[in-house]
Amino acid sequence: MVRNITLGQFIPGHSVIHRLDARTKILLLIAYIVFIFCAANYISLLMMTAVSLAVVLATKIKFRLYLKSLKVILLVVLLTGILNIFNGSGRILWELGLIKITEGGINNAIFVTVRIAVLVLISSVLTFTTSPSDLTDALEKILKPLSIFHIKVHEIAMMMTIALRFIPVLLEETDKIMNAQKARGADLESGNIFYRIKALIPILIPLFVSAFRRANDLATAMECRCYNGGVNRTRMKVLCFSGLDLFGLIFSMIIFVGVIVSNLCIPAVVR
Amino acid sequence: MENFIQINDVYFQYEENGKDPSDKYVLNGINLNIDKGEFVAIVGHNGSGKSTLAKHLNSIYLPTTGDVLIDGMNTKDDNKLFAIRKKVGLVLQNPDNQIVAGVVEDDVAFGCENLGIHPREIRKRVYEALEAVDMYEYRKSSPDKLSGGQKQRIAIAGIIAMQPECIVLDEPTAMLDPQGREEVMSTIQKLNREQNITVILITHYMEEAVLADRVIVLDLGTVFFDGTPREVFAQVEPLKKRRLDVPQATELVHYLKGCGYPLPDCVLNEEECVQALLKILKR
Numbered sequence A: 001m002v003r004n005i006t007l008g009q010f011i012p013g014h015s016v017i018h019r020l021d022a023r024t025k026i027l028l029l030i031a032y033i034v035f036i037f038c039a040a041n042y043i044s045l046l047m048m049t050a051v052s053l054a055v056v057l058a059t060k061i062k063f064r065l066y067l068k069s070l071k072v073i074l075l076v077v078l079l080t081g082i083l084n085i086f087n088g089s090g091r092i093l094w095e096l097g098l099i100k101i102t103e104g105g106i107n108n109a110i111f112v113t114v115r116i117a118v119l120v121l122i123s124s125v126l127t128f129t130t131s132p133s134d135l136t137d138a139l140e141k142i143l144k145p146l147s148i149f150h151i152k153v154h155e156i157a158m159m160m161t162i163a164l165r166f167i168p169v170l171l172e173e174t175d176k177i178m179n180a181q182k183a184r185g186a187d188l189e190s191g192n193i194f195y196r197i198k199a200l201i202p203i204l205i206p207l208f209v210s211a212f213r214r215a216n217d218l219a220t221a222m223e224c225r226c227y228n229g230g231v232n233r234t235r236m237k238v239l240c241f242s243g244l245d246l247f248g249l250i251f252s253m254i255i256f257v258g259v260i261v262s263n264l265c266i267p268a269v270v271r
Numbered sequence B: 001m002e003n004f005i006q007i008n009d010v011y012f013q014y015e016e017n018g019k020d021p022s023d024k025y026v027l028n029g030i031n032l033n034i035d036k037g038e039f040v041a042i043v044g045h046n047g048s049g050k051s052t053l054a055k056h057l058n059s060i061y062l063p064t065t066g067d068v069l070i071d072g073m074n075t076k077d078d079n080k081l082f083a084i085r086k087k088v089g090l091v092l093q094n095p096d097n098q099i100v101a102g103v104v105e106d107d108v109a110f111g112c113e114n115l116g117i118h119p120r121e122i123r124k125r126v127y128e129a130l131e132a133v134d135m136y137e138y139r140k141s142s143p144d145k146l147s148g149g150q151k152q153r154i155a156i157a158g159i160i161a162m163q164p165e166c167i168v169l170d171e172p173t174a175m176l177d178p179q180g181r182e183e184v185m186s187t188i189q190k191l192n193r194e195q196n197i198t199v200i201l202i203t204h205y206m207e208e209a210v211l212a213d214r215v216i217v218l219d220l221g222t223v224f225f226d227g228t229p230r231e232v233f234a235q236v237e238p239l240k241k242r243r244l245d246v247p248q249a250t251e252l253v254h255y256l257k258g259c260g261y262p263l264p265d266c267v268l269n270e271e272e273c274v275q276a277l278l279k280i281l282k283r
Helices: A023-037 A042-058 A063-072 A073-087 A103-129 A131-147 A152-183 A195-199 A201-224 A245-267 B050-056 B078-087 B106-116 B119-132 B149-160 B178-194 B229-233 B236-239 B248-256 B270-282
Strands: A092-096 A099-102 B005-012 B027-034 B039-043 B065-070 B088-090 B166-170 B196-200 B212-218 B222-229
Touching: A023 A103, A023 A131, A042 A245, A063 A073, A063 A092, A063 A103, A073 A103, A073 B065, A131 A152, A152 A201, A152 B229, A195 A201, A201 B078, A201 B088, A245 B166, B005 B050, B027 B050, B027 B088, B027 B222, B039 B050, B050 B166, B050 B178, B050 B196, B078 B088, B088 B196, B088 B248, B106 B119, B106 B149, B119 B149, B149 B166, B149 B178, B212 B229, B222 B229, B222 B236, B229 B236, B236 B248, B248 B270
Parallel strands: B039 B196, B039 B212, B088 B166, B166 B196
Antiparallel strands: A092 A099, B005 B027, B005 B065, B212 B222
């Protein structure tokens, strides 16, 4: 049950997107998310969607995997989409008692659905094409300025690395413990919600105990390998900006300017 | 240099809060000298102090009394801590719990990165280390997709990338299947032979101890036997009394010899056992 999680999975490859610097990818992802929510008319929305799809194609990763991560949030997307149909103003298209469907409502629904779908797609691009260590490395570099406020950026990045590394280990362990408790007659699948939450206790306790034991081992292993909290630490893979990153940045800038211009020239159809 | 590792009269007890420091020592006066390039197996039943001793060799634990010297450096000396850990690498039992990064080559690089080595040099060392443990083609994989034996070899690669002079392995095969065990053992032997790395193997598999140049038997925190595998495993009765096994072939020959057959004092593996038995059957 816990095996089919595509979120946060890295798929090695050699595409243009794979070769972009992780810092570029993180910053551009944030910018894309901002602009997809800024796009207020169909021209700019179409522009952002088209670019995002182009990026998805450029990763050369099977589209099936993207669909898999879309499937996870399908329910949320549909629900917000449907709710938004009824929330709007403007010309009334159809009316039944208190329920009104308006032009604005339809627009809202389309925008919300497309925005969330593109958001998920473009975030998947980041996690699919960037190895976890590059990702945390880039985050460490991006957040570095925060260390003047005594925020321990290196420690946060190291914690993220370790967390990402141990997610599959702990998932497997959870599976094992669940099976072990079931073999002892634990009932996890019936009863009301409170009963089921209570039934999770005999799974969580051994899981925590084993997590602490693992942490203890890992700390020893890190000490054995001369870890001293990131002082004088070097990295094997040095992040470096290349012409490719420059191209990506300029290309994105053009798109963003396009979105701003079209927002200014064409009246907004959503708030 | 002689006496690469010197263990001088080491006593050790775990600190227990609130309880008076009784006379319950885990290590009870251990004296050992280990030379460079040796392949030493340390055996003993649970609680004999063998894992505790292993953790003394790179100052994870410090002796309560006595000294551990690594290449002349005392493990109690704080300034020498990293120099000691660079010389003596420790591989633990559970392969899952000692892998830090989510990609094999990043994990192997971890130790070197901590030492502040130049990126290009790190890459060279990582590739060499991965080749030494025959895991080069897996360098881009995620550790979760590997078998236990492969993961343990990655952990060993992570240590040898730091170019230590000695590797201590604390029951590295205890959680592995027979195939994984064989992979790890042949890797260890190769490193010892080809790169002249001192190997200290903590194990409770006597078949593994037989492969070493020297076997040290610990019992109740003291050195009970110290000698070549042939010398140590000739002592079948005393070992049995201390709840320790001997290899099956050794035990069989010992038993038959006890029944009056003219057999050698000690055989170490099936091959020698078969030869010895053939000799008396052919007569």
